[in-house]
Amino acid sequence: MSGSRTSLLADRFSPFGTTIFTEMTQLAMAHGAVNLAQGFPDFDGPEFIKHAAARAIGVGSHGQNQYARMFGVPALNAAIAQGFASRTGLNVHPDSEVTVTSGCTEAICAAIMGIVNPGDEVILFEPYYDSYRASIAMAGGVARCVTLHAPSCADQVPPRCTPLGGEGQFWFDPHELAQAFSERTRAILVNTPHNPTGKVFTREELKLIGELCIRHDVLAITDEVYEHLTFDPDLPHVHLATLPGMRERTLTLSSLGKTFSLTGWKIGWAIGTPELSRCVRAAHQFMTFATATPLQWGAAEACVLGEPAREAIATLVADLSRGRAFLSGVLTACGFRVHAPAGAYFIMADWTNVRSGGKRLGDRFSDDIAFCRWLTQEVGVAAIPPSVFYEHPHHGRSMARFAFCKRMETLEKAADRLKKSFI
Numbered sequence: 552m553s554g555s556r557t558s559l560l561a562d563r564f565s566p567f568g569t570t571i572f573t574e575m576t577q578l579a580m581a582h583g584a585v586n587l588a589q590g591f592p593d594f595d596g597p598e599f600i601k602h603a604a605a606r607a608i609g610v611g612s613h614g615q616n617q618y619a620r621m622f623g624v625p626a627l628n629a630a631i632a633q634g635f636a637s638r639t640g641l642n643v644h645p646d647s648e649v650t651v652t653s654g655c656t657e658a659i660c661a662a663i664m665g666i667v668n669p670g671d672e673v674i675l676f677e678p679y680y681d682s683y684r685a686s687i688a689m690a691g692g693v694a695r696c697v698t699l700h701a702p703s704c705a706d707q708v709p710p711r712c713t714p715l716g717g718e719g720q721f722w723f724d725p726h727e728l729a730q731a732f733s734e735r736t737r738a739i740l741v742n743t744p745h746n747p748t749g750k751v752f753t754r755e756e757l758k759l760i761g762e763l764c765i766r767h768d769v770l771a772i773t774d775e776v777y778e779h780l781t782f783d784p785d786l787p788h789v790h791l792a793t794l795p796g797m798r799e800r801t802l803t804l805s806s807l808g809k810t811f812s813l814t815g816w817k818i819g820w821a822i823g824t825p826e827l828s829r830c831v832r833a834a835h836q837f838m839t840f841a842t843a844t845p846l847q848w849g850a851a852e853a854c855v856l857g858e859p860a861r862e863a864i865a866t867l868v869a870d871l872s873r874g875r876a877f878l879s880g881v882l883t884a885c886g887f888r889v890h891a892p893a894g895a896y897f898i899m900a901d902w903t904n905v906r907s908g909g910k911r912l913g914d915r916f917s918d919d920i921a922f923c924r925w926l927t928q929e930v931g932v933a934a935i936p937p938s939v940f941y942e943h944p945h946h947g948r949s950m951a952r953f954a955f956c957k958r959m960e961t962l963e964k965a966a967d968r969l970k971k972s973f974i
């Protein structure tokens with residue numbers, strides 16, 4: 552192409568570049584590193600769900616292989632509504648209040664595209680899952696970030712800040728949150744359990760968020776993809792939509808991928824009142840229109856949350872708890888300061904006081920990006936530098952994010968390499 556353009560890329564994407572996941576994965580492959588950067592399991596999902604999808608494909612016979620209904624195959628919508636009701640006590644209509652999307656990523660984008668006008672502000676907690684900023688940019692919206700601070704900064708809690716969060720968890724300043732709301736605010740996006748910090752928002756924190764939404768007439772979008780993956784009985788997952796006055800103004804988003812270790816299926820959904828669902832569908836019908844039909848049939852077996860699904864979740868949570876304890880122990884022994892996650896499957900750990908060759912790594916590397924590149928290339932373990940998930944990157948510079956949703960043998964291999972370099 553000729554002309555005066557310097558780049559073929561539309562301006563709206565110029566701030567985003569290649570995602571850090573792609574970069575770290577390429578680096579991990581080039582150096583044969585154990586990949587604890589990628590946030591997905593290296594094991595497979597439950598057989599009963601795979602069988603259901605295989606039956607729906609109908610190899611050797613007629614299967615469910617044509618376009619699905621735009622907002623989801625009836626069996627899946629019904630299963631999602633039933634599973635949601637069993638967890639929340641909220642009855643949602645499967646056809647008018649549940650929309651099946653291509654993963655939660657599409658649900659996030661469709662929700663934002665469906666409700667945000669150019670110039671509207673959307674409040675996010677930083678660090679954030681990277682698709683939020685890009686989706687807000689696609690809608691022409693403006694992100695307003697409120698910082699989740701590492702627990703080690705707890706002594707910096709300003710006097711006006713009531714600690715509402717869980718013990719030892721990342722925290723935010725309620726005053727900063729209140730200040731982020733204005734007449735331009737259209738929505739707040741809340742991810743709980745939270746990637747990358749592992750924070751599970753407490754009922755008190757969510758109540759505050761709900762009160763602010765009601766006071767300022769703001770909508771809430773919740774990303775609950777890790778809703779089943781929590782490790783601390785004192786910090787259970789709370790659905791924002793269940794709090795007073797919030798059912799009418801919340802779009803609850805989730806997906807199959809994390810709960811059932813089937814991330815490649817990309818089955819997600821949005822739950823909200825018929826009016827909110829119409830907003831999501833307005834975008835969804837032109838983004839993907841519908842999602843892979845046989846995989847929706849497979850997902851329907853899981854999402855109803857019957858006995859086999861509940862067993863599969865319990866086994867996964869038990870395995871993840873072991874991985875979490877093992878990796879936390881190894882990182883701590885190596886000199887990392889581990890921020891124990893209450894949910895999701897990542898550990899954020901401060902690397903600055905780790906020593907290698909007699910030198911403190913905080914004196915050797917200027918930031919988390921340099922540290923994670925070195926860790927991948929020289930130690931042979933890949934992690935994600937979390938500063939890329941912050942509007943104010945200095946908050947993330949001293950940390951690295953390690954995924955523990957891996958087979959024990961993968962974690963052991965990573966442990967051997969870490970111990971060899973740091974103990």
Ligand SMILES: Cc1ncc(COP(=O)(O)O)c(C=O)c1O
Nearest residue numbers: 654655656680746776806808819
């Ligand atoms: C917080 C969060 N939201 C959404 C997603 C994507 O979900 P899905 O694979 O269903 O699109 C991820 C995946 O890592 C995530 O961590």
